[in-house]
Amino acid sequence: MKARLKSFGYALNGIREVIKSEMNMRIHLAASFLVIIMGLIFSINWIEWIFIIICIALVLSAEIANTVVEKYLDAMHPEFNPKVGLIKDMAAAAVLILAMSSFIIGMIIFLPKIIDLLT
Numbered sequence: 001m002k003a004r005l006k007s008f009g010y011a012l013n014g015i016r017e018v019i020k021s022e023m024n025m026r027i028h029l030a031a032s033f034l035v036i037i038m039g040l041i042f043s044i045n046w047i048e049w050i051f052i053i054i055c056i057a058l059v060l061s062a063e064i065a066n067t068v069v070e071k072y073l074d075a076m077h078p079e080f081n082p083k084v085g086l087i088k089d090m091a092a093a094a095v096l097i098l099a100m101s102s103f104i105i106g107m108i109i110f111l112p113k114i115i116d117l118l119t
């Protein structure tokens, strides 16, 4: 049990480190917080909450994976290397695709409600 709690602590430490070192992670967290507030304000239904939670989890996890790739490559290949650059670009592309898809899902959920509110 103690060992389980310890590895949970290591994972929390990993999250703390990514938040501390990555501006993009802080932006994703701020956007997630905003979306959760909007979900509460507009009383979205449970299916919409499931989509929102999946999107938030995917974007944050992808950002963490992207940071792992960056930090690993910086540690193993600190020199300039176009191949290293391309691998970093690809890892960043995964985050971009998930963030853009999540933005579209957010629009599908919230835009009709915002339009309803305004009309």
Ligand SMILES: Nc1ncnc2c1ncn2[C@@H]1O[C@H](COP(=O)(O)OP(=O)(O)OP(=O)(O)O)[C@@H](O)[C@H]1O
Binding pocket: 022, 024, 066, 070, 077, 078, 079, 080, 081, 082, 083, 084, 085, 086, 088, 089, 092
């Ligand atoms: N060692 C390298 N060799 C060649 N190009 C690199 C190298 N390191 C970084 N790059 C290029 O610079 C870009 C930014 O890399 P960097 O490690 O600074 O990520 P970052 O700006 O912190 O990214 P993020 O915004 O996702 O945190 C990479 O996507 C890549 O195109």
